[in-house]
Amino acid sequence: MTRPLALTLGLVVLVAAAARAQEETTPDVPTGDAAIHGRLVPAADEPVADAPVILYSLSPSGDPGLRTTRSDADGAFAFEGISSDPQVVYLVGARVGGVPFGTRARFEPGERLHRVELAISAPTQSLEARVIGDVRLRLERGCTHLRVLQSQTLRNDSDRVIHVPPELRAGAAPLFSAALPAGAEGFEPLLSAGTEGLELSGDALRFWGPLHPGEHEIEWSYGLPLRDALALRVAFPDGAPRVQVLTPVGGVRAEAPELVAEGEQALPSGAHGLQSTGALAPGGALELQIQLPDLPVSRAPRLEEARIWLELDDVALDVSEQHLLRVEGEDDLEAVGGAPLLCVPLPADARSLRFATGTLGLGLTRDPSGALALHGPIPPGETSLALRYRLPSGGRSTRLVRSFASEVPLLQIFIADTGLLVESPRLHRKRPIITEDRIHLQLEAFSVEAGEEVALTLEPLPARGASAGMLASGVVLVGALSALAFLAAPLRSANTEVAAEVQTASAIERAALVRSIEALDEDLETGKLSQEDHDSMRTALRARAVALLAAERAGAQPEAKPDAKPAPGCPACGHGIRPGDRFCAQCGARQPAAGDAPA
Numbered sequence: 001m002t003r004p005l006a007l008t009l010g011l012v013v014l015v016a017a018a019a020r021a022q023e024e025t026t027p028d029v030p031t032g033d034a035a036i037h038g039r040l041v042p043a044a045d046e047p048v049a050d051a052p053v054i055l056y057s058l059s060p061s062g063d064p065g066l067r068t069t070r071s072d073a074d075g076a077f078a079f080e081g082i083s084s085d086p087q088v089v090y091l092v093g094a095r096v097g098g099v100p101f102g103t104r105a106r107f108e109p110g111e112r113l114h115r116v117e118l119a120i121s122a123p124t125q126s127l128e129a130r131v132i133g134d135v136r137l138r139l140e141r142g143c144t145h146l147r148v149l150q151s152q153t154l155r156n157d158s159d160r161v162i163h164v165p166p167e168l169r170a171g172a173a174p175l176f177s178a179a180l181p182a183g184a185e186g187f188e189p190l191l192s193a194g195t196e197g198l199e200l201s202g203d204a205l206r207f208w209g210p211l212h213p214g215e216h217e218i219e220w221s222y223g224l225p226l227r228d229a230l231a232l233r234v235a236f237p238d239g240a241p242r243v244q245v246l247t248p249v250g251g252v253r254a255e256a257p258e259l260v261a262e263g264e265q266a267l268p269s270g271a272h273g274l275q276s277t278g279a280l281a282p283g284g285a286l287e288l289q290i291q292l293p294d295l296p297v298s299r300a301p302r303l304e305e306a307r308i309w310l311e312l313d314d315v316a317l318d319v320s321e322q323h324l325l326r327v328e329g330e331d332d333l334e335a336v337g338g339a340p341l342l343c344v345p346l347p348a349d350a351r352s353l354r355f356a357t358g359t360l361g362l363g364l365t366r367d368p369s370g371a372l373a374l375h376g377p378i379p380p381g382e383t384s385l386a387l388r389y390r391l392p393s394g395g396r397s398t399r400l401v402r403s404f405a406s407e408v409p410l411l412q413i414f415i416a417d418t419g420l421l422v423e424s425p426r427l428h429r430k431r432p433i434i435t436e437d438r439i440h441l442q443l444e445a446f447s448v449e450a451g452e453e454v455a456l457t458l459e460p461l462p463a464r465g466a467s468a469g470m471l472a473s474g475v476v477l478v479g480a481l482s483a484l485a486f487l488a489a490p491l492r493s494a495n496t497e498v499a500a501e502v503q504t505a506s507a508i509e510r511a512a513l514v515r516s517i518e519a520l521d522e523d524l525e526t527g528k529l530s531q532e533d534h535d536s537m538r539t540a541l542r543a544r545a546v547a548l549l550a551a552e553r554a555g556a557q558p559e560a561k562p563d564a565k566p567a568p569g570c571p572a573c574g575h576g577i578r579p580g581d582r583f584c585a586q587c588g589a590r591q592p593a594a595g596d597a598p599a
Contacts, residue, residue, distance in 0.1 A: 029057035029065035034084035036105055038116040040075040040094055043160075047075040048096055048120050055079045056091040063357060084112055092116050099123050099163050099210045121160045123210065125168060129158035130211065132176055135240040138272070139232075139252045139290065142367040143343035143405070145185065145223030146230055146252065146290060152176055152207070155215040163209035174199075174206035176218075177237040184222040186368025223368025230290035239282035246272040251337030253291040269363070269375065270338065295337050301325040301378055303342070306408050306448075309440075310400070311416040312458050316390040317398050319350075323385040325378060332377040335363065340373035343405040349391055356386035371405070400456045408448040413456065415441040421459040426452075517541050 036055065040048035050070050057065035071077045071094070082090075084107040093102035101118050133153030140147050154176060156162055164172050180187060180203045187205075189198045198220060199206045207218055224230055232254075236243075245254050249264065249271045259275040266272075277286065302325065309320040323344065327333045335341050346353075348370055355364065362385060363375030374385070391400065402411075415422060417432065417439040427443035448454060520538050524531065570577055571592070 026064060026066040029055055029067050029079075029090070030059060030083035030085065030088055031081055032083035032085070034082050034107060034112045034114070036079045036082065036090065036092065036114050036116060038077050038092060038118065040071050040077070040096065040101075040120050041117050042075070042120045043122055047073065048094075049073045049075060051075075051094050051096050053077045053092065053094045055082070056093070057082075058089045058091075059085075060087045092118065094118055094120070096120050097123065098165055099161050101161075101212075123161045123163040123165075124158070125162070125164050125172065127162065127173060127175065129156055129160075130162055130175055131155040131157060132238050132240070133215070134242045134244060135236065136217075136244045136246065137234065137254075137286075137288075138246045138267075139254055140248055140269075140338040140365075141226070141252055141292060141340075142223060142365075143340055143345075143369055143371045143373050145225055145368040146232075146292075147221060147223050147365070147368055148181075148184075148232070149190070149219060149221045150178070150234070151217045151219035152178065153215065153217050154207075154211055156211045156213050159213055161209070161213070162211040166208075169199075169208055175209050175211055176207050178205040178207075179203050179235040179237060180205060180222055181224065181233055181235075183224055185225070186370065187222045188220060188366065188368075190219040190221055221366075221368070226292065228292065230292070232288040232290055233285055234288070235283075235285040236280050237283060239284060240280045243277045243280060243286055245275045245277075245288070247275075248272055248338030251293070251295070251339060253293065255289045255291070256287055258286065270335075293337070295339050299327065299329060299333055301327050301333060301342050301374075301383075303404065303406050303408055304382075305410045305412070306404065308402065308411070308413045309416075310413065310456075310458070312393065312398055312418065312420065312460075314393060316393050317400065317458070318388070318390055319400070320388045321386065325383045325385060327378050327380045327383065330380055332379055334377045335375040338375075340365075340367075341376050341378065342374040343367065344372040344374065344385070344387075345403050345405060346370055346372065346389065347391055347401065350389040352388075352390045354388045356384075358384065359386050396459065398458045400458070401453050402456075403451055403453045404448060406450050409446065411445045411448050411454065413443045415443070415458070417441050419461045421461055422456065423459075424454070424456045426454045427456065514545060517545070 038053075040051060040053075042048050048071055050073075053069050053071055055067045055069075059065070067079055067082075069077050069079065077094075086107055086109055088106070090105040091102055092105055093100055095101075101120055103116055103118055105114055105116050107114055131154070133155055135153070136149075136151045138149040140149075162175060164174065180200075182203070184203070187200055197207055197209060198218065199208060205220070224232065234243075245256075245259060246265060246267070247254050248269070254275065256277075258277040260277070262274045262276055264271050265274045280286070303323060304326050305324040307322045307324075311318045325342070333341060350370075362378060362383070365373045365375065367373045372387070391398070411427075413427060414433065420441070422429075422441055422443070424443060426448075427445050430442040430444060433440040433442055443456075445454060517538055520541070
């Protein structure tokens with residue numbers, strides 16, 4: 001019988017990626033008053049000393065935990081102060097000589113001390129005890145691709161681990177070989193040793209181990225872009241005793257002369273039709289004709305709102321998302337024919353993808369395009385889909401681009417303000433949210449269309465010592481706006497049409513000034529500007545805005561009749577003065593009263 005993947009290859013993944021998991025701040029295992037004591041038992045007499053040992057936990061909620069230690073001089077190790085909850089599954093693993101070993105541990109009710117032993121064997125590169133078993137192909141419709149999940153069964157009939165280390169792979173034979181079909185995209189190892197055990201070069205896939213004693217499955221996935229008719233050619237360099245093809249009932253169909261129907265098989269994702277072939281010789285291939293029937297119209301979840309929280313540091317941008325879904329009616333919503341109910345596109349460079357506990361139960365898979373495919377079941381009413389991932393920091397400037405497969409009535413983005421300049425042509429800024437320990441910048445967008453890209457750029461602001469430079473920038477801005485008004489001034493007297501255009505330009509300039517003043521106020525609230533710099537820049541901007549407003553009002557007076565006397569000019573600057581004005585709207589100079597002698 002095939003050993004459970006979560007125990008065998010899953011342990012390989014955990015041990016091989018322990019250092020990376022620690023870097024990503026995986027939480028500690030559940031704590032309590034219990035302990036796991038263990039020992040690394042070598043095949044030879046020499047103890048396995050100072051070897052890294054990990055303890056991985058999986059709670060009923062789906063939350064993982066990780067703790068590490070090292071073996072002592074006798075190969076013993078201990079994990080103290082952990083939970084004895086029988087529902088918590090522990091995996092204990094160690095890496096010795098480049099090969100991971102592991103076992104499962106679980107406390108019985110009332111047990112406080114659990115003992116384990118890890119048998120450590122010297123690896124071998126010999127393939128004499130390796131037996132190649134069946135191949136399985138599972139086909140399902142994804143968001144933009146036909147998703148193919150392919151697995152290879154292998155058996156190790158010896159009592160030693162079969163493993164070809166990287167330094168010995170040149171010229172050596174892999175444990176098995178496979179080939180990706182032409183046009184395949186989005187290759188991804190599933191519950192395997194990843195880049196350490198599965199090696200992809202072009203279309204050639206090779207597995208180098210480790211392969212522990214017993215029977216195991218190695219699984220990977222890829223996709224082909226969806227078309228009305230697809231031809232899928234799968235090659236088998238090592239041959240196969242049998243190839244099984246599974247397709248969801250009512251969904252994707254696969255046809256080939258070699259396939260024989262064998263009824264249905266129940267999988268966690270639903271009922272699947274099962275077909276199989278006879279033995280294929282090494283170098284053989286299976287030619288599949290794929291049919292994608294039209295699916296019946298069904299209910300679909302409605303995306304009502306998307307919320308995104310961002311926190312930028314020197315290394316990465318942490319992104320947390322919450323998608324609020326609504327399902328009408330009284331019944332759970334499930335996929336029909338294996339097709340996803342909803343797709344959630346993700347940035348291409350997203351990594352360290354994690355989900356909230358409730359999200360794991362919504363039937364999520366990864367589409368070869370990189371998007372998340374949601375298959376359900378989704379309960380009626382409102383449901384939250386929560387996920388988290390990291391993007392590499394862009395250094396001086398970090399850019400986030402988000403899009404959605406369906407319309408989003410409201411998109412809200414909250415940014416932990418660590419001194420950032422935020423720019424987005426689509427998002428509107430709201431007043432920041434200020435709490436006791438943190439300030440969040442708040443932006444929003446309404447009616448984001450399906451497929452529309454919403455871009456956001458984050459740039460760290462200079463240190464507080466650069467406030468004088470910011471003040472200088474503010475002065476330059478005021479000067480530039482003043483220069484714009486000066487250059488437009490000669491146009492004011494040309495004719496009525498040109499004067500109206502100048503007045504419009506003046507209004508645009510004044511609106512820009514008002515926005516700049518609002519931004520200054522926000523920068524003062526969030527501590528990006530000192531009070532002194534804020535007051536100085538705000539005074540300059542406000543003075544220019546007041547002058548523009550006065551000039552607009554002055555230009556709005558009725559046009560003088562041809563025989564009317566020209567409006568008197570200001571003695572100081574020559575600007576036109578309306579009857580009754582006591583001060584000049586351009587320069588503010590006091591005007592002589594009627595009957596006063598000219599200066």
